[in-house]
Amino acid sequence: MRIIHTIAELRSALAGQTRTAFVPTMGNLHEGHLSLVREAKKHGGPVVASIFVNRLQFLPHEDFDQYPRTLERDAELLRSVGCNFIFAPSEAELYPEAQAYKVAPPPALADLLEGEFRPGFFTGVCTVVMKLFQCVQPAVAVFGQKDYQQLKVITGMVRQFAMPIQVIGAPTVRAEDGLALSSRNGYLGAQERVEAVALSHALQHLASAARKPDQTLAQMEAAAADELRQRGWAPDYLTLRRRSDLMAPTDAQRCGAEPLVVLGAARLGSTRLIDNLEL
Numbered sequence: 696m697r698i699i700h701t702i703a704e705l706r707s708a709l710a711g712q713t714r715t716a717f718v719p720t721m722g723n724l725h726e727g728h729l730s731l732v733r734e735a736k737k738h739g740g741p742v743v744a745s746i747f748v749n750r751l752q753f754l755p756h757e758d759f760d761q762y763p764r765t766l767e768r769d770a771e772l773l774r775s776v777g778c779n780f781i782f783a784p785s786e787a788e789l790y791p792e793a794q795a796y797k798v799a800p801p802p803a804l805a806d807l808l809e810g811e812f813r814p815g816f817f818t819g820v821c822t823v824v825m826k827l828f829q830c831v832q833p834a835v836a837v838f839g840q841k842d843y844q845q846l847k848v849i850t851g852m853v854r855q856f857a858m859p860i861q862v863i864g865a866p867t868v869r870a871e872d873g874l875a876l877s878s879r880n881g882y883l884g885a886q887e888r889v890e891a892v893a894l895s896h897a898l899q900h901l902a903s904a905a906r907k908p909d910q911t912l913a914q915m916e917a918a919a920a921d922e923l924r925q926r927g928w929a930p931d932y933l934t935l936r937r938r939s940d941l942m943a944p945t946d947a948q949r950c951g952a953e954p955l956v957v958l959g960a961a962r963l964g965s966t967r968l969i970d971n972l973e974l
């Protein structure tokens with residue numbers, strides 16, 4: 696496995712490759728990321744994982760400075776699952792000048808849910824992913840379904856820009872108690888870590904109520920948020936959406952066969968966690 700820090704070196708290492716599979720990450724890796732690499736390995740070409748904490752997708756009060764940079768440990772983990780290249784550019788390498796050209800995803804998809812609570816987040820994500828795609832030129836790119844809205848936004852970007860990349864969504868990996876693995880779980884104290892699984896429980900409760908006509912959608916969502924609030928969480932949203940466009944289903948869709956997903960984001964202490972569940 697080679698660790699590469701510059702775009703020029705990456706391009707020369709990958710020259711002539713037509714089946715590169717790519718796993719973009721911000722590092723501080725866990726089993727969820729490794730499952731993405733294992734998926735990438737199935738595609739027969741070299742596997743590149745990028746490690747880059749992307750300033751553009753953080754708001755000023757968020758955890759950009761605090762975000763753990765753990766390259767040595769990440770490299771060991773990536774080596775253990777057969778990754779071929781790590782692309783770990785510096786900020787000066789990826790953004791040698793202020794990034795004035797940006798990729799703005801459609802507000803109808805990107806300004807709701809995460810985009811409502813983290814304005815500009817998906818522009819930051821799309822801009823860096825577009826740039827990383829230009830550097831790596833992959834045939835396949837693997838993203839986690841844990842970041843459900845991100846996966847949708849990137850799939851749309853790739854489709855609308857006719858990029859010759861197959862985007863694959865890989866299932867969320869969970870801890871034994873059901874907590875979705877996330878780099879941010881590392882911020883949780885011991886008691887918070889025990890409590891953290893309550894987010895996925897609240898989503899399960901919302902999912903099991905979702906198809907029943909006895910309550911309105913608003914009542915069900917309020918009950919799910921209350922369940923967490925009573926346990927000391929500060930929920931941003933717990934909501935039922937259509938999988939197709941992440942908009943609220945009509946009552947007929949909700950009680951019928953429309954593919955749906957529940958999504959949630961909530962703060963436990965100073966840690967903001969997200970999760971989702973398809974139904």
Ligand code: PAF
Nearest residue numbers: 719720721749820823842
């Ligand atoms: O999901 C992430 O870790 C990041 O949003 C990504 C896709 C690596 C872009 O910085």
